Amino acid sequence: MKRDAFHTARAFIDLYFPACQIAVLSGSVVRGEETHSSDLDIVIIDQEPFRKSYYYCEWPIEAFVHNENSLEDAFFIETQHGVPLMTRMCAEGTVLKGGKEAEKIIEEAQGSLLEGPSALSPSKLDELRYAISDKLDDLEGSTMPEEDIYSVSALIESLHQFILRINQKWVGEGKWMYRSLKNYDEALAGQLTKCLQSFYTRQEKGELIKFVDEILAPHGGRLFHDYYARF
Template identity: 45%
Template sequence: MEESKRLSPLEAAKQFVDTYFPNCQGALLSGSVVRGEATTTSDLDIVVFDDQLPSPFRESLLEFGWAIEVFAHNFTTYKQFFQSDCERARPSLPKMVSEGIVLVDKGCIEAIKKEANQLLEIGPEPWSEETIQLKRYFITDALDDFIGSTDRAEEIFIANTLAEIVHEFVLRTNCRWAGSSKWVVRALKQYDEQFAQEFVAAFDLFYQTGQKEKMIKLVDQVLKPYGGRLFAGFSIGRN
């Protein structure tokens, strides 16, 4: 379907729910189209609550001129997903519910949104001192590999690992939600816009030129308040 003839996101979402989930108790349109961040490849994220569903499921379809991802739950499973998302500090479903535009509401959405907002406001469980030391060690190990590597291909993937674990360290030690993929940068920006810019600049410089110094300095700055790099003296599992 041509872009100009395609249904609006909201209308397409409403028609989708009316067609495939006519008896649901609630439904929300979420994702990039709601946040005003849609691109030419964006899909519609639709969260459905239907207490007749025996189990949750996620499904991708092409309908009404849109790519659609549906996240379907009953009134027990969404709570389980809320909990598991929060335990891993990546609250995907709570965020979708919190930001979602109501498509259908037969009396359940207000309470579910309130639950999601409360979880997001509380933030993830703080890391223990043992976890912080373990993460310091893993970051140090990856950084040492990065510094010592002379293989460009290997360096690229070590840098990828550092981006993931350093971003997680920064956010979790500050009791903030972490991210993955594009949400790495978004989560960092929500925490500290200036740091996010420095983080991206350091990795971008390496990827473009191979220069490592800025990345190394950034990682050391992140570790410094927690004692810096950790290798000698680290132990795990020893009685």
């Protein structure tokens, strides 16, 4: 049987990173959403930045090791790209080691998470619009159901970025794509999920194409003619 997550994380830090300044436990175990396959995500402030995976006391553990400069850099880069991996881990974390200094990092991350990412530039908006339009055209013209599966997968990744970034909200990866959309607009996330279920269960792509076109419409619709990007 697995040991308690918090005490396991403390023991892990004592064994592998005894000299570290700060350690923060994060992830699903902190949110109360853990499953049998959950791991322990631990942000550690030490000397050299790296990421490493471990098994300890039957727990898979992901160690995200930073120094103070590299953590600040990570926070800044995430505001530019819109994916708050480290920001969210710190914001949702609970202190394992470091006291008030660890709390300061958590508070900074919480503030950044609330503020949201940097505004999307017009060129990036056009880039996403063009990518979505291209995938929509492929999907509309396709007669190969096997290819449609991959086209839809790529389309949704671009679409969820478009929806969230134009509204200056954080985007996600994997399961966080849905979670991020739901946090922004639960009804919208439900609509998109319904369209995807229609596609994946009945190969009905019309609903999805209509939904995406409605999302693009207030922003100029599909983009092809006169699209310009510098290499």
